[in-house]
Amino acid sequence: AKDTSSGGGSGGGGMIPQLNLPAEVDASVGSLVNYNPYSAKPATQTWLYEPLMMQNSLDCKVAPWLATSYSWESADKLVFTIRKGVKFADGSAFSAKDVAFTFNLAKKYPAMDLAGVWNDTFGAHATSVTAQGDKVVFQFSGPAAPKFPWIIGQKILSAKHYGNVGDPTKYIDKKPNGTGPFKVGSFNGRQLVLVRRSDYWQASKVKVSKLVLEGQPDATQALLQLRTGKLDFYSGEIPNPRKAFVASNPKINHVWYAPNGVTALAPNLKKAPFNDVKFREAMAYAINKQDATLKATYNMMHVASQSGLVMPLRESMLPTPYTAENTVLPFDLTKAGQLLDEAGYKKGAGGLRTNKDGSPLTIKFAVQAGWIDYEAMADSITASFKKLGLNVKEIKSPPDSVDLQKKTGNFDMMVNFVGSGCDYANGLGATLASDQFPTKSEVKGNVERFSDPAVNQAVKTLQSSTDPAAVKTQVGVLAKAMMTQYPVMPILYAPARGIYRTDKAVGWPTEKDPYANPQDAILLIMTHLRPAK
Amino acid sequence: MPLLDMQNLSVRYEPKRSQPLTAVQDVSFSIRDGEFVGLIGESGSGKTTLGMALLRLLERPGRISDGKILFNGTDITHLAQDELRPTRWRDVSTVFQSSMNSLNPVTRVEAQFRDVIEYHTKLRGEAVTRRVRELFEMVIIDPKFVNAYPHELSGGMKQRVNLAMALAIEPRFVLLDEPTTGLDVVVQHEILENVRRLQREQGFAVLFISHDIGTVLSLSDRMLVMYAGRIVEEQRADSILRDPVHPYSKGLLGSYGDPRAETVQITYVPGRPPDLSQRPVGCNFAPRCPERIDRCVTDDPPLFRIGSARAACHVAALQRLGGHGAEEVGEPTRTFAGPQFVKTSEESKAALRGEVLLSVENVSKVFERRRGLKVHRVQAVQDVSFELRRGEVAALVGQSGSGKSTLASMITGVDTPTAGRIVFHGDGGAQEVAAFRGRHLRDYRSHVQMVFQDPYSSLNPAKTLGYVLSRPLANYHGIKGKAARERVLELLETVALNPPERYINRFAYELSGGQRQRVVIARALAVQPELIVADEPVSSLDVSIRAEILELLNKLVHDSNVGILYITHDLLSARMLSDEVIVLNHGRVVESGPSLEVIRNPKDAYTRRLLEAIPSPDTRSAPTK
Amino acid sequence: MKYFLRKIGFFLLTLWAVVTLNFLIPRLQPGDPAELMVQKLAGKNAQLNLAQVRAMRAMLGTPHGSLWSQYWEYLGHLAHGDFGLSYTYFPYKVTDVIGQGLWWTLVLVACTQILSFVVGVILGAYAAWRRNSRFDSIVTLGSTFVGTLQPFWIALLLLYVFAYSLGWFPTSGGYSSSTPGWNLAFIDEAVSHAFLPAVALMIVTPIGWILGMRNTMIMNLGEDYIRLAKAKGLPDRTVALRYAARNALLPSVTGFALALGGLLGGAILVETAFDYPGLGRLMGEAVANKDYPLLQTLMLLTTTGVLIANLIADLLYGVLDPRARRAER
């Protein structure tokens, strides 16, 4: 049901004079500009400083960027080959030394260590990062495969520029000097104008001469600006984009919402009756996913597979006998009812089901107030659970306090996001591994508090596996656990939104050509854009 | 041609949400240039309304419903405000009843003179200032006050400023609406002297409104007596004193007696005027009139011309003009045949032999007011000593600010003296009042009670009389429920609120001022005190009610052998009620002794000034100063 | 003098209380700004990057020591004019951030407030003077109804009609492509951007003044000094202005000073709706981001602002109303 009209089309050889994008930070900062990519709110994250590589979260392919290639020499040693001929905006040459400098700076200033290289956040910490010729070598104290996606995403700084600024997170960078495709043209406190660098290392691929970043419009404003062409691309939320945007000019206006993970119903497995797998199975059949996606996403998103993996993209990871189709459980209240009856949750007085021991069964459904799609999903689920005879009560409270409930484990069930990254240890693995229970101070992935030794083992193995075949086996274990133990019940795929116009530029990713995640790979997209005819 | 000619004027108030009423009905009179005319009548009789109509300042819901006002030959009854404006103040100026509040509080006095002077005359700049100073001197205020704000002036000064303002551009006619109410006797006296002098000097005409016949008589050439919106008598001032025609005028005159007489005897008019929205048929005064004949109840009397006077009374007309039924009414009388209040010197002599109930010994009180770093001291009471006996009424007399109330609050335990002591000789032997705290103070108050000056504010408007009277019973005597009700009814009867059942569930606002004051007294009696402190209990009441309350207090002393400390600034009422007088000036006792003695032979100059200030018809004959 | 000393003493005491409250309110509440910021950056449909959260915590620096020692430290910093670094705009100083928003709000809000006060007082006084006229009923009824509209709702309506449908005005921001400064292009942009927010604020604010002024004025019209002024034959204008309005204005002046406090509150909604770069929006942002240093300072700013306005109003009252100068309280 996704938009299939292409953003493609053949482009000419000319240039796109200007594209308008929303600002990446709030506009009210006025002259308080900071281009430092390691500050809390850099004026732009994307166009000035570049990462080592870019992984397409949809098909998991890794595109070379400042690094031309990588290899895991062993589970604890990662080697990048750094691209030659890259120049910083000031004309100085970029080298492996800058890469090593950036990562070593994070060792000195842990506030900058967004990839967790120097601590044990995702696998073992690094012992050294060194430049060796055109190579950069990461030596870890143990297996560290899950750090890979974060490491390649770090923005590389110029050693010359950042070498003597002290704490980089406290440094206000007003004269950015990155390797990126654009440099700052002007900034007037609200409007950031970026101009194309002709000496960019892949300048031939960048056809946009000027980028204008202005304002952080809300949904309504963004819609208006998109319709009138004051904005060319937007990845924020716009309710009902097909009616509100595409329908107003279907030739030029397009949307593509890529699946970016799974939104699931997470029960608290430490509590009865959710500790009963039968009960959970019944829940899985009692969710009207089709209705949920209609209400929550205006049918923009597909209903989700119980496997916890995004289908059909990851169908290849499924073990037999599972397929993309049969892992999507149907909405079947009769079946759910039977399952509950069999398991002993009989209907009592007033048609409400009771616990096995006959005591009243009430479920408090914690809902993130203000997250309208979550609220809509919750409403839909509550409605069908009630039909099943379950006494569900929605309690809407601010997202912060839902987070607090995640930390304390003091909840019955809630809607939760399940990661679907390319490193399964960090995505689905984090949702299932028992060392990922949230703690008092940190929200980790295993909110439902599922625990299974086999799964733990599989996640552990995944963390040190760099070999695709081994990965598939382990992911199979996770998927199977999802299919048989129902730790969480996926509802629908969470969207990565791309809302764009094709009157100036074409070549945006589409469902047919999903070369990039529209939400977080705009830099990659930039190299694919061509002028419209 | 008269300066002001009022012809059959009627004024109606037609409020949206209550009964319409005719506040002024069919009033005709005229005033010549330079004439001083007094207008009297009790509260609510329509004096102010008449004045406002004359000034054409009536505001909604009031309007002139009938009649004409001719000023200097011009009919101003329906002139537009714009047309009136140039003649305002130049022809007719005024001092309002509430002239305390009629100065703009946020501008300096001079500016308020300036705007009117500059608007109406050609004077500008310095000349205006000079004129203002001149005016100030005329009304005897230090010219340095021209630059003051109104709140920096005392009440009396404000009144005088208003007077000066009224005379600022030498008008032909000045309307003075009770220009001295609320003022101290001494100050009042001074201002009125002033008015009279200026009027003689400048020759403007005056309509002087007051509810106090004594004040008016001593000033006016001619008197108008108003009752329930009508003029009931008009006569030259000197002849009305000798020969009042209307019974109401007689009643008003009867409320004055000579304090120097061995036996003072005053009369009062019982009851209250009619509700103006539901006038009775016949003479409006008939229900209160002791001379009433049958015709009064059925026929409304017109203003008969009787000799040089005019009066609206059937009886007087019959008596003096004769006619059908003249034989029944007998000879004209000079006095009001209503209830009387008598005080003889014999009674006082007896009272002064009672046992001592309270002794005040060298009491002083200093108030300290902090102002920033400076401490401002006020010596309110200084070294005062006296004794009060059971069955005795002692009057504490003095002008405003002389420390009377301060003494009262020390005696009742509200405040403590800074020096000296007050001793109460009750059942528990001699006890010092200042030592009472908490429960003891409450105990003490079961022996000492207070009657307040203002009966309007001393009764809670939200409570019924039954509640008000039952509280002291419950608090001091533990009487509750039915017994309390019985007792309340008894009390109401004691203060002559008959039949008591009709009053027990009423609210204070349903009563007249006199009735309220009686409730206040009943509340004090409920406690069965031995000492009653009455702080100016009649000064805010109409003359006719005053005597009524005094009578009640007098009865009380006789019947229950309590001691009363009667506080007043009015020597006449002191003489009528008290056995002993203590004169206070600036917190000191300047003179004290048996009442008759003090009043007949005042030793102190201050006492003499107080005596002179008594507004009485007789002061007219007595030479001033 | 006493009067003024008292006022100033009160001012200092309240200031201290307000400073302390501003310190306490954010601190007594749970919540983790670092987590929140990372979550915001990533969006709700993303897994929290734990490394990033940890880094963010290290960056912002978590408060340490007992509440008591924090309090003294806070007071010490305040005394040096050190308000800390904003979380949202890290590593910019809170004062820099506020400095950016201040002008926008000052211009927008101060202009509309003063204008609406003046308009409101004039309309109210005139309505009272012409009491029961058609003008009076239109003004009272109309302003009552309009005054009850929510500013936010008016903002929506204005946006819809004048920005979206008619396209006469921009939908958001304080300016667009011009360079801030005294140049025509910028002023033109600034004015057209401020227009709708100003109207949204202007529509509702005068109402209080109209009704308040009308009430006090009607009350004053019954006073004797007004009657006397009329008896003096002074022209209507003098009576209305110098006697009635002058006296009726007094409560409005103090009311105005107090209202300055509610000002930022009203501005939050409107500024947010129009994405206007002022303090109101900053305040909303600070709350949303749990930016304690910024929030604390904004609250301090507004409360001190009100206090000072109040002090000025009190002193002004002393000038305007001679009675107050002598009165004890």
Added chain:
Amino acid sequence: MTTSGFTPPGAPDQAKNIEVDPEGTAKEASAERPEAWYSVIWSSKKARVGVITVGIFILIAVFAPLIAPHDPTDSSFAPLMGPSGTNWLGTTTNGQDVASQLIFGTRVSLIVGLFGGLLATGIALIIGMISGYAEGTWLDDVLTFVTNVALVIPVLPLIITLVAYSSTRGVTLIIFVIAITSWAGAARAKRAQIITLRNRDFVTAAKFSGEGTLRIVFREIMPNMTSLVAASFVGAATGAIGAEAGLAVLGLGDNNQVSWGTMLYQSNAQGAIAQGLFIWVFAPGLLLAILITAMCFVNFGVDLLSNPHLRED
């Protein structure tokens, strides 16, 4: 502080406006009884309109389940429908019935108004009365100081802070928060009022009758302040209703209940304007304005109680 709000400090000086009664009959007396508060209020045309309108809203709130065609949270309708027979005013983006939401939304507004108003007035009454009665003592200084601080702290940011940081957002919390942030002005007015009343002779007289302090404050003085209390209640209730909507619009409302404010919030968040769902966006704001206007009109009537100058309008 000498600053004063718009509430005239002058007491409803009933006693003095009343004519003195003749020895008279009960009939005459009744003619002079001050008008009962309800007839004073009713006598104003505006107040009449207000009372009737508020009455209609109350009826709607009470009988919402009978009037509303659907459950306001029932999201089983097709989303984004225009007005039709089943959905009188169309449906929301979640497939909820707009008309039913509007009808049920009345409840929250009225409940918040009623209880928020009561609570705020109650706090104001207690603090104002005690501080006024104790004027000049340290107790008064403390309470006045607290009142002044509460008056000076900007209300909306404080509410936002309080609500944003509390974990549940029931209507109770909203009521509580609104009440504790809005009592100060009224407390000050009451303090001023009680100071004028406290020096009346009847209070001293009550002391002479042996009454205790609390009884004096609450049995003797308070009954004389009904009009002020009533006026401040209507004012507080009106404010509370607006504040609830404001909070909801900021996303700080109670999302478990349908209120006009949450409707505004939801519709705005769902881009209702862009999708052409005008009724959904504009109707709640309009109803809110009508309800608040109606209450202001009632207040015009209440003003007549405390300010007889206005009665001849």
